[in-house]
Amino acid sequence: MEYAAISDKGMIREQNEDFWNIVLDPDGNPKAFIVADGMGGHLAGDVASRMAVEIISEEISRFIESGNSDPSLSMVFEKAVYRANEEIYRYSLECLDGASIGTTLTAGIIEGNILTIAHIGDSRFYIIRGGKIKKLTRDHSFVGELVEKGVLDQEEANKHPLRHQITRALGYEEQIQIDFCKIEVKKRDIYLFCTDGLTMKVTSSELLSILSQEKTLDEILKSMVELANERGGDDNITAIAVRV
Secondary structure (H helix, E strand, C coil), rough: CCCEEEEEEECCCCCCCCCEEEEECCCCEEEEEEEECCCCCCCCCHHHHHHHHHHHHHHHHHHHHHCCCCCCCCHHHHHHHHHHHHHHEEEEEHCCCCCCCCCCCEEEEEEEEEEEEEEEEEEEEEECCCCCCEECCCCCEEHHHHCCCCCCCCHHHHCCCCCCCCCEECCCCCCCEEEEEEEECCCCCEEECCCCHHHCCHHHHHHHHHHHCCCCCCHHHHHHHHHHHHHCCCCEEHHHHHHH
C-alpha cells in the first residue's frame, strides 16, 4: 500500500488551520488516515483540528500497541472520534469562556479488508475504482445541502458567499452526529481524504485525471496543491492519498 500526504496554507490565509496524520502499526503499515480543518474565522480553530487529530491518533496507537483484539479496532476508532468531540467541547468551555470552536473531520481506519470512514463537516473522502471517482461523504454545509436539494450545482456552490459555512463540526456542540460508512478494500483502489481548500478549486473529474497519472503519490499531491493555488488558493489545502 502506497500513501502520501501534503498540507499547504494556500495563498491567502495567514496560518494553516488544517491538521493531518497517518497512524502506522508496529510493522510500519498504515492503519488510519485523518484530516481535519479548523473552523475558519473562529477562535482557536487550529487548536480544535490539532486536538481532533492527536486524540484520535493516540487512542488508535494505544490500542494497536496493546495487541488486543477486543473490542474491534473500528469500535475503538468510533469511540475515539466521540472522545475528541467531548475534549474539544470541554476545552472551549474551560479555556475559551464557552466560545464555540470546531473542526471538520474525515478519517478512515483499515481493519482486515474493511475501510471504515468517519466524517463530519465539509472535508471529503473519494474512492477511485475501475476508472471512476466517487465521493462517499456528504458535505455538512449550507451550500452542500443546497446542492443535494438541486438548488445549486457544484460550480455555483464553489462560488457562493456562504460556501465556508458548515452545519456540523466536531467539538462545536456537546451532542453531535457523525457519519460512518464501511467499504471493502480492493486492489488498485485509490483513496483521497482532503479538505475543502482542494475541492473548492479542483473538480472531481480533475482529481480523477490527476490521481490516474503514472506518478508517485507525492508528485500527484504536489500538482494538486499547485493547481488549487494557481486558482486562488484562498483556503488551507490538505490531502492524504492512498493507493492499494
